[in-house]
Amino acid sequence: MSVFKDAGHLFRFAGLFVLAFILFLVIRHFVVPKSFGQYGHYRAASIGEIAAHQVKYAGHETCETCHAEVFDVKKDGKHAHVNCEACHGALAKHADDPGAMTPTKPDTAVICARCHTASAAKPKGFPQVVPADHSTGLPCETCHQPHNPGMDAAAPKAPVKAAGGAK
Amino acid sequence: MTGVEGYMYPNEITLYWSVLIVLYPFITGLVAGAFILASLERVFNVAAVKPTYRLALLTALSFLLVAPLPLVLHLGHPFRSPEMYFTPHATSAMAMFGYVYMWYLMAVLVFEIWLDYRREIVFLSQSTQGLLGIVYKIMTLGSTNISERALHIDERVGWVVTLVGIPSAFMLHGYVGFIFGSIKANPWWSSPLMPVVFIFSAMVSGIAGVMLLYMGLTKLRKQTIDMRCVDSIAMYLFYIFIIDFSLEMLDLVHRIYEADESFRSLDFMVHTKLYFSQIVIQICLGTILPLVLLFLTQVVKLPEIARKRIYAISGCLALIGIFAMRWNVVIGGQLFSKSFLGYTTYKMALVTKEGLFMAIALTLLPLLFLWVLIKLLPPWPETSEHAPAIGD
Numbered sequence: 001m002s003v004f005k006d007a008g009h010l011f012r013f014a015g016l017f018v019l020a021f022i023l024f025l026v027i028r029h030f031v032v033p034k035s036f037g038q039y040g041h042y043r044a045a046s047i048g049e050i051a052a053h054q055v056k057y058a059g060h061e062t063c064e065t066c067h068a069e070v071f072d073v074k075k076d077g078k079h080a081h082v083n084c085e086a087c088h089g090a091l092a093k094h095a096d097d098p099g100a101m102t103p104t105k106p107d108t109a110v111i112c113a114r115c116h117t118a119s120a121a122k123p124k125g126f127p128q129v130v131p132a133d134h135s136t137g138l139p140c141e142t143c144h145q146p147h148n149p150g151m152d153a154a155a156p157k158a159p160v161k162a163a164g165g166a167k
Numbered sequence: 168m169t170g171v172e173g174y175m176y177p178n179e180i181t182l183y184w185s186v187l188i189v190l191y192p193f194i195t196g197l198v199a200g201a202f203i204l205a206s207l208e209r210v211f212n213v214a215a216v217k218p219t220y221r222l223a224l225l226t227a228l229s230f231l232l233v234a235p236l237p238l239v240l241h242l243g244h245p246f247r248s249p250e251m252y253f254t255p256h257a258t259s260a261m262a263m264f265g266y267v268y269m270w271y272l273m274a275v276l277v278f279e280i281w282l283d284y285r286r287e288i289v290f291l292s293q294s295t296q297g298l299l300g301i302v303y304k305i306m307t308l309g310s311t312n313i314s315e316r317a318l319h320i321d322e323r324v325g326w327v328v329t330l331v332g333i334p335s336a337f338m339l340h341g342y343v344g345f346i347f348g349s350i351k352a353n354p355w356w357s358s359p360l361m362p363v364v365f366i367f368s369a370m371v372s373g374i375a376g377v378m379l380l381y382m383g384l385t386k387l388r389k390q391t392i393d394m395r396c397v398d399s400i401a402m403y404l405f406y407i408f409i410i411d412f413s414l415e416m417l418d419l420v421h422r423i424y425e426a427d428e429s430f431r432s433l434d435f436m437v438h439t440k441l442y443f444s445q446i447v448i449q450i451c452l453g454t455i456l457p458l459v460l461l462f463l464t465q466v467v468k469l470p471e472i473a474r475k476r477i478y479a480i481s482g483c484l485a486l487i488g489i490f491a492m493r494w495n496v497v498i499g500g501q502l503f504s505k506s507f508l509g510y511t512t513y514k515m516a517l518v519t520k521e522g523l524f525m526a527i528a529l530t531l532l533p534l535l536f537l538w539v540l541i542k543l544l545p546p547w548p549e550t551s552e553h554a555p556a557i558g559d
Contacts, residue, residue, distance in 0.1 A: 008315040009310035010284065010324060013278065020273075028253045041256055120509065121177040150427065 059094035060084045066098070070147055077148030078127075087111050087146065108140040170512030175504045182501045182513045185521040189497045192365065193490050194234045194558070197533075199340035199366070201227040201331060202276070202374010207403065209329040220390040221283065221546030222384070223377045229536035235268065235527055239519055260349070260386040264342050271339050282308070282528050284544050286313050324414045336511060342367040347496060349409035354429035355500040362416045365412035372405045372489040373513055375482040380537075388547070398464075400459040401478050405461040408485065412454050415492075432507035440502050440510060445495045453488015457481035523546055 004011075038044035063084045064071040074080055085091055087106050094101045109131070118128040129135075140146070171180055204224035207213045239245045252269070256262040281288075289311050292303035341362040347359025378400045385392045422430065437445055460481040464474050498513050516522035
């Protein structure tokens, strides 16, 4: 009996652990979402919540139905496979109802540099420039037509094109 | 792109594991090493190191309290960290480590310190007034039983706790090596020797750390350093350092002999970007020099003052060397490209969340904790001013 008496303080310490563990279970009961672990190591209810998010991107086919003139310019240039919304941002709202929201003009200093800033990590063949040196501060669209950025492709609008078009 | 040579994959250009991730294994290493030094006295009955027993435990505790901070700062979202406990993820080594940490903190360190100090805590709770007295009263858990039998039971239980603590300490630090060693995509890390090397380097740093703390604090308290104690600590430091060094060299030789497809790239890195931190700091200055110095103290009969200086110098060098080892593992493993065709650079920030100043602050914080713990639970033998109060 006296063993228990002299080890009493150990039981107190153990009791502290048990108490902490119970506290842990109680907190856990309240903070862990009910659907956690139903399918895997995540909250099952999040699937529904994510599915309920509104679609933000319309996709380029949708844009092309109304903006055929842009599509015609774009399809011949190197940006043919760059999605409209890669530059213009998510525009599902606009595509649903053009009157509801007029897209703002993209800032070329930001969007062009995002893809074309020179980096050792990009494949050698990808066209890349050091924007500050290359454009000397001018907006990219002064010289490049965003929808068809190649120098000779932009020329149709320029009077000198006739000569260039020969090749 | 600044600092990139050759070809890097885009996700390799920036280093994500910063100096704080270097600090983290360094700190847990100190914890594990300090604890193993304490266990020498307890389990292996090395009486000579007794003066450092309690100091080693308090050191381990104060560093362990700081150990998760670098990770929390690195990851951000501190309020999410309890989720690791609430929703345990059994196949994630990083997630399970939360439990190893908690186990080691509460069931090993706090319990052992409490058992060892119980007698003092009871005395202090009776002799101290005010807020501090209440703190001590809480620490007694309401039991003032310090009869001979009770203390004897404490002694036995403490022995068992230490025994359990040794594998726990190995697990605590082996885990850190395991995390690196099991990343098979990274040839600089992926090695089954990694956990073992981490454990032995942890012991080196922990033993050196406690030795320095003991010498420094004794000097500060204007007491005489127990040379028998420091001599045997230095001896253990020397032996474990030799094992640690041999293991690291074994790893190196194995890599050189195996010379797999990553070898040329890694070899180039060690000769260029890592030359200073690996060859100069880690191996020459941080390992070979202290080993030679410690070797001298083992074979030549040196006067006390010379031994003290040599211990202090080699202790500091060992800590620097182990820190450099962590640096070379963590930072080195991110400097080269998996394409083996390119290298990037790590530029340490200064005042950011993961910068140099934060790293320095996190290194000093455990010392502050230690200072508080020493005030609260003096680790010194009963020669201090408490002696008469305890004697009766």
